[in-house]
Amino acid sequence: MYSELRNHIIKLFESNVRLDGRKLTEYRKPVTVEYGVTNTAEGSARVKIGNTEVIAGVKIEINKPFPDTPAEGGLVVGAELLPLSNPDFELGPPGIEAIELARTVDRGIRESKCVDFKKLCIEEGEKAWFLIIDIVTINDAGNLSDASSLAALAALKDARFPKLEGEKLNYKEKTDKRLDIKNSPIAVTVIKIGEKFIVDPDTDEEKAIDARLMVSSIEDGTLCAMQKGGNYPLTAEDIIKMVDIGIEKGKELRKAL
Amino acid sequence: MSKLLVNEKEIVVPGETLATGMDNLPGNGTYRDGENIIASRLGLVQLEGRAIKLIPLAGRYIPKTGDTIICKVIDVSINGWRLDTNSPYSAMMSLKDATFDFIARGADLTQYYDLGDYAVGKIINVTSQKLVDVTMKGPGLRKLKGGRVVEVASNKVPRIIGKAGSMVSMIKDATGCNITVGQNGLVWIEGTPENEFLAIQTIRKIENESHLSGLTDKIKAYLEKAKKK
Numbered sequence: 001m002y003s004e005l006r007n008h009i010i011k012l013f014e015s016n017v018r019l020d021g022r023k024l025t026e027y028r029k030p031v032t033v034e035y036g037v038t039n040t041a042e043g044s045a046r047v048k049i050g051n052t053e054v055i056a057g058v059k060i061e062i063n064k065p066f067p068d069t070p071a072e073g074g075l076v077v078g079a080e081l082l083p084l085s086n087p088d089f090e091l092g093p094p095g096i097e098a099i100e101l102a103r104t105v106d107r108g109i110r111e112s113k114c115v116d117f118k119k120l121c122i123e124e125g126e127k128a129w130f131l132i133i134d135i136v137t138i139n140d141a142g143n144l145s146d147a148s149s150l151a152a153l154a155a156l157k158d159a160r161f162p163k164l165e166g167e168k169l170n171y172k173e174k175t176d177k178r179l180d181i182k183n184s185p186i187a188v189t190v191i192k193i194g195e196k197f198i199v200d201p202d203t204d205e206e207k208a209i210d211a212r213l214m215v216s217s218i219e220d221g222t223l224c225a226m227q228k229g230g231n232y233p234l235t236a237e238d239i240i241k242m243v244d245i246g247i248e249k250g251k252e253l254r255k256a257l
Numbered sequence: 258m259s260k261l262l263v264n265e266k267e268i269v270v271p272g273e274t275l276a277t278g279m280d281n282l283p284g285n286g287t288y289r290d291g292e293n294i295i296a297s298r299l300g301l302v303q304l305e306g307r308a309i310k311l312i313p314l315a316g317r318y319i320p321k322t323g324d325t326i327i328c329k330v331i332d333v334s335i336n337g338w339r340l341d342t343n344s345p346y347s348a349m350m351s352l353k354d355a356t357f358d359f360i361a362r363g364a365d366l367t368q369y370y371d372l373g374d375y376a377v378g379k380i381i382n383v384t385s386q387k388l389v390d391v392t393m394k395g396p397g398l399r400k401l402k403g404g405r406v407v408e409v410a411s412n413k414v415p416r417i418i419g420k421a422g423s424m425v426s427m428i429k430d431a432t433g434c435n436i437t438v439g440q441n442g443l444v445w446i447e448g449t450p451e452n453e454f455l456a457i458q459t460i461r462k463i464e465n466e467s468h469l470s471g472l473t474d475k476i477k478a479y480l481e482k483a484k485k486k
């Protein structure tokens with residue numbers, strides 16, 4: 001359906017230029033992170049990559065731990081692709097894109113072990129702190145996945161526990177106690193179009209992708225999560241190259257935190 | 258007793274009475290309500306003889322007969338193609354208007370125009386119900402191959418084209434790109450990567466500074482400076 005666009009993009013890639021004049025592995029500028037953008041959430045952050053804008057909020061609740069992990073707190077990530085952010089998004093229950101987005105963000109945070117869930121347990125099998133992250137897209141100009149994972153992490157760093165008054169939580173007063181974030185998992189989605197790899201696609205490039213690989217890594221370059229998408233397969237060499245790009249770009253993106 | 262209540266180039270808001278009496282005629286963006294002519298959009302007043310017209314400051318493109326537009330194929334049906342016109346109304350291109358080629362009965366229509374293809378078409382008719390008909394038969398009308406399409410505000414299109422096409426031919430000469438500007442605010446550009454990017458930046462600059470006078474000279478200087486780099 002977008003074969004003309006794809007051919008044109010590939011033609012541009014031969015001279016290492018993209019539709020908007022960027023180099024192949026260059027993020028749009030500026031990448032900004034703004035902390036504490038809402039009062040109602042325990043922690044929140046707004047991330048802008050070029051014109052893409054995402055807000056993430058963290059609510060902290062006390063719940064009964066899941067039966068299989070009685071001594072651990074929990075993490076729930078939800079993403080909402082608002083119709084106002086992209087005319088292609090529809091109202092209603094989350095679609096496949098929203099679920100994938102939420103799950104990849106969830107996986108990045110969970111598998112990087114940046115939050116020690118054992119420490120979130122209050123009473124084994126009865127009570128534990130639960131982190132509920134909500135991701136809301138404000139404007140989709142491409143690359144929601146990287147913006148969302150960055151926003152989720154920033155919101156976690158911003159989060160402060162609500163005041164516990166006996167059995168009840170007082171959300172009106174925040175304590176100074178923060179979450180212990182050990183490392184910062186950054187997701188970078190590396191895109192393959194034709195024979196070239198790019199990061200931070202814009203809306204047009206997203207229409208023409210062959211394959212994409214989301215690479216989450218922490219400071220020392222350790223991989224913590226991956227997600228493959230797109231209709232074309234990847235070879236082993238492709239994946240090695242993409243992971244290298246992902247880790248390198250992740251270091252660059254981490255500076256925005 | 259007729260009376261004109263506004264001056265040329267005055268900014269008016271929807272609902273504002275522009276003139277009373279039957280001496281004036283309602284033009285684009287205005288309507289008659291009894292004795293009064295009332296603005297239906299936010300825009301600048303333009304007086305043309307007895308007619309009062311509004312030049313809208315913002316807003317979507319509305320299809321008009323005779324406009325040359327860039328449209329995208331969004332559906333292939335048995336008797337033609339449905340086109341997105343970058344407006345609230347989609348257009349229909351029937352088989353007889355699509356090509357000079359012979360189309361055999363039961364032929365696969367996607368070989369002529371497939372989903373997502375862009376084409377330069379001309380609006381031949383717009384009904385009162387805003388059913389739009391587009392033709393591909395005419396000078397300069399064709400399917401667009403290669404290149405890319407960028408969106409601009411449709412009410413800035415006259416500034417991008419310039420007087421008798423002066424602005425757009427200046428960009429074409431400076432960048433060596435092929436450029437087609439559709440009245441509906443879609444612009445098709447094809448050239449070498451750097452020049453294509455320069456053409457887009459120039460168009461964005463025109464869009465942002467369209468209200469300034471002496472724009473042509475400014476753009477000329479901008480293009481010369483960019484070419485030197």
